[in-house]
Amino acid sequence: MTNDELLALTEQERAEEEKYSHRIHICTGTGCVSSHSEKILETFQAEIKARGLEEKVKARQVGCMGLCAAGPIVSIQPDGLLYREMTPELVPAIMDSLGGEPFKDQLIDTNIPFFYRQEKNTLENAGLIDPERIEEYIAVGGYAAVVKALSEMTPAEVIQEVHTSGMRGRGGAGFKTGLKWSLVAKAAGDQKYLICNADEGDPGAFMDRSILESDPHRVLEGMVVAAYAVGASQGYIYVRAEYPLAIKRLKIAIKQAEKLGLLGQNICNTPFNFKIDLRLGAGAFVCGEETALMSSVSGNRGTPNPRPPFPAQSGINNCPTLINNVETFANIPGIITDGGKWFARIGTETSKGTKVFALTGKIKNTGLIEVPMGITLREIIYDIGGGIPDGHNLKAVQTGGPSGGCIPAEYLDATVDYESLKQLGSMMGSGGMIVIDDTSNMVDMARFFMKFSMEESCGKCIPCRVGTTMLYNLLGKFQAGQATRWDLKRLEELCDLVKNTSLCGLGQAAPNPIISTLRFFRQEYLDKLIDSEKTGETVE
């Protein structure tokens, strides 16, 4: 595929699009599908046919539109209308309203901060294109980055562009993407591998799933560019089997891209070859850790190994391997087409670009949002999120899932970037953001996450395997009001042990929910001591 062919396809697809006076977009992301949006799509198609409007109105499936709390969502283009909580029964009424007054009962006011405060980059096509048609992705500028990189840029220039963008990995740790790429590019060896980590497993997080379901080609495009930059010929997408829709759409996308010569042998008529295969995770959280993931991809038990050696030196089959997260790859096309400088203008000094968050918990506008780095938690929760429902007050925000911590309400004006979240004892993580109101107890919260870590511990190293169980049991004593000061001391010592001696990131970060709640909500632990032990310690 050359640039001219790409443009021709774009023209053709746009002309096709113009034929319709109205296009009805029905969300078929997992959230809306679970409230029967596929039935709504069928009903629309049947209704269009019954009214003989096939030439004028088109109903299509699209990806996530973000406001999952109001699903299933239907949008009418080009008018830009958004309807909430649709049912098949409402379809005729919506059809009647086309071209006239909007159907007021279900209309969503799009002039609210939830929409205008966001800055969409990786999600720019989500909700606008059919994720199962490559033509629609190409029509909105898709695969231009692949053509540009392969025909106009050297691998070193591609890496330089990513350096310039200042992007850091979106998987959680925030390692500089450009640096990682250059390490793999420099590593010796003819055979190199590339892996897309789509083993998203934090409770309450669904960013990667939404990207894969809404715009799978974007991730493939980022992977092709990365493979070209580092010299990899084989790629894997490690996606958890619990994401059947994402898997289905990825399979379709890979086939389509191969057919158009954008993937496989001689991509864009150049000597560059790159193949992508899917590997399905069998439901182990630890397989999101890169060494465990590579073990699993290689067909072994998915348990981590000590680093060094790092994947960039020795990964799959002991070859240099580049591992990036879904969202990291999804950011690449923009960086290549619009330039690293364009990307670097968004965000803070050290955290560039936009970040997708899954906003859940006690908040009005549950859903998927994309915001520029450096935004404050207050803006996310009160402007975009619409605040806390039922007249309750905000108590804390949990970020980073079972590896992160709780940020109390008094730090609401902290900015969302890698450094400031870390300073507050939490972490960016992959982007889960759980809002906690004053009805929740922090000991319960910590125990919930510890239960998760305990059940997901692979059992390889002792501190994580036994330590997380002991922590969980100790928290149980607090919950039951049976804990003593001795237990509190043991709890802290054990957190310190597990954090400092565990083999992999899962274990090292497992105590974070306890450490952070002990830091900011110590009184709640003291309140749970047995009565005779309550007095004595001064509260910080």
Place this chain on the structure above:
Amino acid sequence: MNSNPVVRSFTIDGIQVSAAEGETILEVARQNDIEIPTLCNLEGISSTGQCRLCMVEVKGTNRLIPSCATVAEEGMEIVTSNERIDKYRRMIVELLFAERNHICAVCVANGHCDLQAMAQKLGVTHIEFDYLHPSFQVDASHPKYEVDHNRCILCGRCVRVCDEIEGAHTRDFRNRGINTLVITDFATPWGESQTCTSCGKCVHVCPTGALAEKGKSVAEMQKRRQFLPYLVMRREGAK
């Protein structure tokens, strides 16, 4: 042989030592008679860094690294023991004792047990965690050997020796977390295993009484590990 070997100089506990390229900190420490405790590592089989007892400190950083799985680098200053490391080691051994049912008084390996010896060496005099008291099965279906999962510390030595030395790979792990079990084949009873050669290597590398010869009574299960350096020497020589 490498005609131009690269030597790395560094210090362990202030003692100047040198390592050939690729040698781990633990290997160099052993060559110099510096003791670093470990339960999962055994000379002759690969290192996995999973017991976390051999963690050492690199001066200048607060981070601990597993000496069995970390290749020595030029100029490192290694500290093998200090208050913090010793405390962690004691806690890890305590966690092991609390995890399963390690009752020395009725164990075949009493007096010949690496875990017991480690506890004595590190000064673990009592266990401050609540015991989990799990109830695992004993598999005595094999004619010569038996496995008591209640005494297993999941170090993986048996898994590795079976795979790397015997070449049978009869053993592996199943489940996760504290429910992890070492299994034979696809979790069939040991006596029905199609791949086990009954060589007994696993029994003798096992640090505790989890794997034992049948018919041994309390404290009679002495481990014979002499075969391992011999076999490894034969293997390396054959290359």
